[in-house]
Amino acid sequence: MLVSAKEMLTKAKEGHYAVGQFNINNLEWTKAILLTAQEMNSPVILGVSEGAGKYMCGYKTIVGMVNGMIEGLGITVPVALHLDHGSYEGALKCIEAGFSSVMFDGSHYPIEENIEKTKELVRITNELGLSLEAEVGSIGGEEDGVVGAGECADPDECKMIADLGVTMLAAGIGNIHGKYPANWPGLSFDTLDAIQQKTGAMPLVLHGGTGIPAEMIKKAIDLGVSKINVNTECQLAFAAATREYVEAGKDLQGKGFDPRKLLAPGTEAIKATVREKIELFGSANKA
Numbered sequence: 227m228l229v230s231a232k233e234m235l236t237k238a239k240e241g242h243y244a245v246g247q248f249n250i251n252n253l254e255w256t257k258a259i260l261l262t263a264q265e266m267n268s269p270v271i272l273g274v275s276e277g278a279g280k281y282m283c284g285y286k287t288i289v290g291m292v293n294g295m296i297e298g299l300g301i302t303v304p305v306a307l308h309l310d311h312g313s314y315e316g317a318l319k320c321i322e323a324g325f326s327s328v329m330f331d332g333s334h335y336p337i338e339e340n341i342e343k344t345k346e347l348v349r350i351t352n353e354l355g356l357s358l359e360a361e362v363g364s365i366g367g368e369e370d371g372v373v374g375a376g377e378c379a380d381p382d383e384c385k386m387i388a389d390l391g392v393t394m395l396a397a398g399i400g401n402i403h404g405k406y407p408a409n410w411p412g413l414s415f416d417t418l419d420a421i422q423q424k425t426g427a428m429p430l431v432l433h434g435g436t437g438i439p440a441e442m443i444k445k446a447i448d449l450g451v452s453k454i455n456v457n458t459e460c461q462l463a464f465a466a467a468t469r470e471y472v473e474a475g476k477d478l479q480g481k482g483f484d485p486r487k488l489l490a491p492g493t494e495a496i497k498a499t500v501r502e503k504i505e506l507f508g509s510a511n512k513a
């Protein structure tokens with residue numbers, strides 16, 4: 227059964243570790259993440275972007291697949307199914323479809339409008355016992371080949387949003403989505419510290435977890451980060467392993483073209499990435 231992310235993140239914040247959000251793209255992705263979380267006895271959050279939602283034929287398809295897999299694979303660790311960077315309308319659709327958690331990314335709105343829409347979603351998610359992530363300060367990343375620098379959120383605005391009663395808060399601290407450029411200055415721990423001071427017990431979320439050095443991840447967890455999003459790293463691992471399989475000509479040997487064989491090395495590579503992250507985040511045996 228799917229659960230809200232509230233309890234797992236409250237425990238993570240108290241216990242000074244972080245729960246990974248791993249984004250899913252298809253059946254293999256979902257299976258790899260669920261099996262690894264179970265094997266490591268770790269809580270886990272499955273992230274779905276609106277684009278991935280469309281790709282997987284809608285939110286209801288995803289809810290059906292994930293619930294079926296939890297039952298079919300005998301998954302007993304806490305699993306939250308979470309909309310990543312949702313619009314207001316997208317959040318409502320996911321709630322209706324049976325997601326247990328949603329993110330409303332109102333960071334591109336003026337703060338007043340972000341507050342207004344977040345407030346409405348706090349009311350709805352509270353009523354249903356779902357978790358809600360809000361965002362302040364946009365997170366940089368590649369758009370049309372241009373890598374935008376990660377913004378740093380205003381700690382006072384973070385407090386305003388946190389006080390609305392959201393479950394967890396994503397705040398820009400110089401982090402970006404996708405691969406980090408060679409000249410990236412690193413995370414702004416001063417900003418993170420200031421946000422943590424103002425927001426207290428609120429679990430903080432670090433987006434763009436791919437390629438942030440391990441020491442920075444550990445320091446961020448020390449400073450109150452309780453949820454870390456990983457997406458690109460699983461994609462890179464899957465692509466590299468699949469490339470290796472094809473370049474070695476294995477798809478041309480025997481039944482090597484069978485999708486169950488062709489996609490197996492990539493699936494194993496996702497498992498290895500997830501395993502490594504769960505270890506680094508410290509959520510193993512915290513289910």
Ligand SMILES: [Zn+2]
Pocket residue numbers: 311365403433434455
């Ligand atoms: Zn993000």
